[in-house]
Amino acid sequence: MRVDLGNALETTPGLTTATLDRLDDRVAAAHERIAGGMADDEFGYAALTLPETADPDAIYAAVDGFDRPEAVLTVGIGGSALGAATLSNALESDVDAYVLDNVDPDDARALLADLPLGDTVVNVVSKSGTTAETLANFLVVREAMADAGVDWTERTLVTTGEEGNLRRLADRHDLPSLPVPDGVPGRFSALSTVGLAVAALQGHDVEAVLAGGRDGMESLAGSLYDSPAYAYGAATYALAQRGARTNAVMPYAESLETFAEWFAQLWAESLGKDGLGQTPARALGATDQHSQLQLYRAGPPDKLVSLIRPTERAEVGIPETDLDGLAYLGGSSLGGLLDAEFEATEASLAAAGVPNVRVEIDRVDERALGELLFGMEAACVLYGELASVSTFTQPAVEWGKKAARGLLGGGDFAEAEAVEQKRELRID
Numbered sequence: 001m002r003v004d005l006g007n008a009l010e011t012t013p014g015l016t017t018a019t020l021d022r023l024d025d026r027v028a029a030a031h032e033r034i035a036g037g038m039a040d041d042e043f044g045y046a047a048l049t050l051p052e053t054a055d056p057d058a059i060y061a062a063v064d065g066f067d068r069p070e071a072v073l074t075v076g077i078g079g080s081a082l083g084a085a086t087l088s089n090a091l092e093s094d095v096d097a098y099v100l101d102n103v104d105p106d107d108a109r110a111l112l113a114d115l116p117l118g119d120t121v122v123n124v125v126s127k128s129g130t131t132a133e134t135l136a137n138f139l140v141v142r143e144a145m146a147d148a149g150v151d152w153t154e155r156t157l158v159t160t161g162e163e164g165n166l167r168r169l170a171d172r173h174d175l176p177s178l179p180v181p182d183g184v185p186g187r188f189s190a191l192s193t194v195g196l197a198v199a200a201l202q203g204h205d206v207e208a209v210l211a212g213g214r215d216g217m218e219s220l221a222g223s224l225y226d227s228p229a230y231a232y233g234a235a236t237y238a239l240a241q242r243g244a245r246t247n248a249v250m251p252y253a254e255s256l257e258t259f260a261e262w263f264a265q266l267w268a269e270s271l272g273k274d275g276l277g278q279t280p281a282r283a284l285g286a287t288d289q290h291s292q293l294q295l296y297r298a299g300p301p302d303k304l305v306s307l308i309r310p311t312e313r314a315e316v317g318i319p320e321t322d323l324d325g326l327a328y329l330g331g332s333s334l335g336g337l338l339d340a341e342f343e344a345t346e347a348s349l350a351a352a353g354v355p356n357v358r359v360e361i362d363r364v365d366e367r368a369l370g371e372l373l374f375g376m377e378a379a380c381v382l383y384g385e386l387a388s389v390s391t392f393t394q395p396a397v398e399w400g401k402k403a404a405r406g407l408l409g410g411g412d413f414a415e416a417e418a419v420e421q422k423r424e425l426r427i428d
């Protein structure tokens with residue numbers, strides 16, 4: 001992963017090299033804290049050791065019993081789904097991957113009607129084993145399988161913590177199961193059993209993903225000038241301090257569209273604390289040049305745009321044409337056009353004084369994705385250290401989970417009472 005901060009200099013809000021130099025002492029101290037947390041397997045920091053501690057053989061062994069399926073359906077939400085989805089939507093496979101995260105009845109019904117249930121592996125993932133959406137969806141999927149005459153116990157893989165409803169269910173039915181590693185919050189679990197089981201089921205090279213993560217680990221250092229991940233974390237932090245409240249993440253590759261979703265959870269849940277944080281916005285280049293870029297360039301000067309691209313792409317030539325005004329496209333390629341759009345967007349933002357950061361990987365493959373996921377996690381942890389927030393908790397999300405559970409009669413939660421107190425100003 002390579003990071004180029006040039007277009008964040010002398011912008012509004014903006015950085016100067018003097019700002020970065022001053023920040024670098026704090027990066028050194030934060031790096032020591034992070035390295036210490038990793039060495040002691042502290043909660044959260046342990047996620048950054050996954051490239052070394054995750055066991056690919058255990059993952060392969062857990063999925064071994066399922067002959068290459070036609071499809072894999074992940075039932076999970078947030079950190080229990082987005083890492084796996086990022087990998088499966090980035091990498092090609094003849095095993096189709098689907099995610100059931102939301103509890104939208106129309107969507108669930110349509111998905112289940114289309115799936116070849118007899119040849120699908122259901123990958124249920126929940127760290128807590130109690131998330132209402134995941135368990136409800138799983139009950140629906142299980143019933144659909146039974147209705148279709150499929151023995152769900154033969155087609156289900158469970159990934160969960162040591163306790164909770166899902167662990168009990170796996171034990172009761174002797175289902176193949178994987179543990180969620182200790183000390184790893186869901187949004188930091190992409191490089192663990194949570195994110196990698198689907199990759200294994202799809203025939204991807206799990207070891208290469210972890211090797212990419214190790215590349216990322218090795219590039220952590222006590223100076224932002226020596227570490228692309230820390231350069232990204234430090235620059236985004238400093239820009240946020242100066243007013244870049246929104247970070248629009250814009251990969252220039254369809255295959256990385258889900259990466260932006262994964263990033264959004266990582267950034268929002270980890271850093272949105274104590275009135276601080278940076279709102280992640282999801283965009284896709286070049287498509288969103290034609291919808292969102294106007295705002296990013298000419299709207300309120302409270303944004304940073306992160307432009308992400310692979311430097312190698314598939315070669316698809318654009319045929320020559322003698323149509324007036326289009327001849328310039330002929331002989332070029334779709335990738336060449338996309339790269340030109342990427343560079344034009346950077347320049348257009350820079351010309352308007354809007355800070356933007358370039359993040360590049362060599363190509364969209366297992367190794368580069370492992371490095372990218374690790375790099376952004378490390379960037380986020382560094383940002384959290386610099387901002388002094390509790391990066392690895394999500395109390396605001398837990399509040400809503402309790403309120404919903406209380407409403408559904410799943411226990412006595414004071415949070416549910418707040419729902420009754422909703423104010424109204426109705427216009428019918």
Ligand SMILES: O=P(O)(O)OC[C@H]1O[C@H](O)[C@H](O)[C@@H](O)[C@@H]1O
Nearest residue numbers: 078079080126127128131186397
């Ligand atoms: O894995 P689970 O326990 O089911 O949790 C799934 C998700 O639930 C919550 O919304 C948390 O805020 C997320 O961080 C988590 O990823």
